Amino acid sequence: QKEVEQNSGPLSVPEGAIASLNCTYSDRGSQSFFWYRQYSGKSPELIMSIYSNGDKEDGRFTAQLNKASQYVSLLIRDSQPSDSATYLCAVTLSSNTGKLIFGQGTTLQVKP
Amino acid sequence: DGGITQSPKYLFRKEGQNVTLSCEQNLNHDAMYWYRQDPGQGLRLIYYSQIVNDFQKGDIAEGYSVSREKKESFPLTVTSAQKNPTAFYLCASTGTGRHQPQHFGDGTRLSIL
Numbered sequence A: 001q002k003e004v005e006q007n008s009g010p011l012s013v014p015e016g017a018i019a020s021l022n023c024t025y026s027d028r029g030s031q032s033f034f035w036y037r038q039y040s041g042k043s044p045e046l047i048m049s050i051y052s053n054g055d056k057e058d059g060r061f062t063a064q065l066n067k068a069s070q071y072v073s074l075l076i077r078d079s080q081p082s083d084s085a086t087y088l089c090a091v092t093l094s095s096n097t098g099k100l101i102f103g104q105g106t107t108l109q110v111k112p
Numbered sequence B: 001d002g003g004i005t006q007s008p009k010y011l012f013r014k015e016g017q018n019v020t021l022s023c024e025q026n027l028n029h030d031a032m033y034w035y036r037q038d039p040g041q042g043l044r045l046i047y048y049s050q051i052v053n054d055f056q057k058g059d060i061a062e063g064y065s066v067s068r069e070k071k072e073s074f075p076l077t078v079t080s081a082q083k084n085p086t087a088f089y090l091c092a093s094t095g096t097g098r099h100q101p102q103h104f105g106d107g108t109r110l111s112i113l
Helices: none
Strands: A004-006 A011-014 A019-025 A033-038 A045-050 A054-058 A061-066 A071-076 A085-092 A100-102 A106-111 B004-007 B010-013 B019-025 B031-037 B043-051 B054-057 B064-066 B076-078 B087-094 B108-112
Touching: A004 A085, A011 A019, A019 A033, A019 A085, A019 A106, A033 A061, A033 A071, A045 A054, A045 A061, A045 A071, A071 A085, B004 B087, B010 B019, B019 B031, B019 B087, B019 B108, B043 B064, B076 B087
Parallel strands: A011 A106, B010 B108
Antiparallel strands: A004 A019, A019 A071, A033 A045, A033 A085, A054 A061, A061 A071, A085 A100, A085 A106, B004 B019, B019 B076, B031 B043, B031 B087, B043 B054, B064 B076, B087 B108
């Protein structure tokens, strides 16, 4: 079982729709959860972080965390073509080494 | 501005050659990391260092070496023992304390000649 799993996609949504990206993780003791956006040929850019169960909103982005289900998601409202990228879910290990475990990423395509 | 600088942006390696990728940060971060990314894949950890003069192997350390002589610098050497070095290499750093994210440099793309 992979430590962090994401659907590789591509996930295709029309412009203006809500895009929903999902991630599951295996380490029940994980404490910190991050979403990175990576454009083709570029390095990952942090867009959201979440540490407590529930929702965290930042502009058009909402991160949702459910530790009991070991599930974290990212919602992008009013999706724009500029949101087309690969979204990486990253999770810290409960061993607190500072290491992040990354999922393989979900490719999002927003069609005009 | 504070950030992480990786150089060069593109690098070509000949057979049997060692090459060194540079990573410098001015964020005063203690921990630094090296990742490898292959096309369509996630990030795999090569080496990481949580403090000067100390570093640990990640998941794919074979064929790579690192040093951490200064807090600001964490160079990665891709040795001739790494038979498939073509990849996108990313350096990251993070501060101390709980819930600290990693911040990335712009990456180095390494290819074999």
